[in-house]
Amino acid sequence: MGYEDFTSRFAEARTQYNVMALVGNGFDIQVLSGLGAPTDTRYESFYHFLKYRKFEPTNLILEQMESLQAAGAENWSDVENAIETLRSDGGVPAGQIVADVRKIQREFASFLDQVATPDVLSRLGDIAVARESTINSYMEFLGDIEDADEYHKMKLTQRVDIGDIFNFQFINFNYTTLLDDFVYLDQEQFDPHPHRWSDRNINFHPNPRGHSDARERASFYMVANLISDVVHPHGVQYTPRSLLFGIDEADGDARTLSKPYWAQNKVKYEALFPESDLFIIFGCSLGATDRWWWRAIIDGLRANGDADLILYWRRGAHDATLTADELRTRFSDAAGYGADAGMLALLREKMRVVLYDDSSERAWLNTNSLTAPSWVLP
Incomplete structure (x- = not known):
């Protein structure tokens, strides 16, 4: 089953654009850092939580994390990397790994309860409302495409028109509801029916930076309609047994460790990809354990000739010189295609x-900026 069609729900709706936004742990880390939280949702923080709690030292996952740490592995604290290593290199039966993963699952839920607290959620919501960060994410994100040539390569910028529907489907890979809180269309920022006669409810900014030779000028906002929803394919914090840790698709006994298997990816999400007009990836590490999603995005780009993909990547100390083409190669590799020329x-x-850092001007999911982007007009 694909996207729900909302065109008949609005008067004179023209076209529905389905936007699949995939959001990873980078978003939660950004939020918690901006709020000055004492800890964050990194696996390394979880490891220290386990040690503080004197968690079962013979747990296979914890043992593997410590083994990788001793070996100097860069991602030693990654729980899912530990699971994959146990399965592929350690020859440990899948059933034995599953039993210890369930113990980790319960501990991780307790860990998150101490990190993503109701107070944190309330503070994030207050900031989103005060700075209008939520609605700016939806309406102003095309301003994040700074380069005019890159902007003009997008199909969406050539297609959108007055009266269109923007249907955002957030795929929240995080177990917390920090993203859900931030993108929630609250009563301060959004009115579902603000006009007496027209049911159009947003003003979308198609050319925020005023790129030359674009269809619209920088000052133009088009009235349109907005729909938004969030799903958690890997589980949610307040249902501890729903939290999925594991590997990508697998056969045989290893299937019991497969996230796509337990999340029922093919049944619930596969049909969405060829109907997606825009994919947005934010805060994701592009790991192999989520390869199903990266391959499905590529399948969607192939199936829909008008589909676009925007990948956000925060530049850190280790990748300050990273280029857009290098990230395309990294994404291709994460999807299992390596450096295939056609891909x-x-x-x-x-x-x-x-590519952005903490000082970059950005509209999409920017929880920390004190002001709206310069291209947002009053």
Whole structure:
């Protein structure tokens, strides 16, 4: 089953654009850092939580994390990397791994309860409302495409028109509801029916930076309609047994460790990809354990000739010189295609890359900026 069609629910709706936004742990880390939280949702923080709690030292996952740490592995604290290593290199039966993963699952839920507290959620919501960060994410994100050539390569910018519907489907890979809180269309920022006669409820900014030769000028906002929803394919904090830790698709006994299997990805989400007009990836590490999603995005780009992809990547100390093409290669590799020339050509055509740091002006999911982007008009 694909996206729900809302065109008949609005008067004179023209076209519905389905936007699939995939959001990873980078978002939660950004939020908690901005709020000055004492800890965050990194696996390394969870490891220290386990040690503080004197968690079962013979747990296979914890043992593997410590073994990788001793070996100097860069991602030693990654729970899912530990699971994959146990399965592929350690020869440990899947059933034995599953039993210890369930113990980790319960501990991680307790850990999150101490990190993503009701107070944190309330403070995040207050900030989103005060700075209008939520509605700016939805309406102003095209301003994040700074380069005019990259902007003009997008199909969406050539298609959107007055009266269109923007249907956002957030795929929240995080177990917390920090993202759910931030993108919630509250009564301060959004009115579902603000006009007496027209049911159009938003003003979308199609060319925020005023790129030359664009269809619209910088000052133009088009009235349109907005729908938004959030799903948690890997579980949610307040249901501890729903939290999924594991590997990508697998056969045989290893299937019991597969996240796509337990999340029922093919049944619930596969049909969405060919109907998606825009994919946005934010805060994701592009790990192999989520390869199903990266391959499905590529399948969606192939199936829908008008589909676009925007990848946001925060530049850290270790990748300050990273380029857009290097990230396209990294995404291709994460999807299992390596440096395939045809795949890289497809990504150069379809994929826009937004490289940013903490000082960058940005509209999309920016929880920390004190002011709206300069292109947002009153």
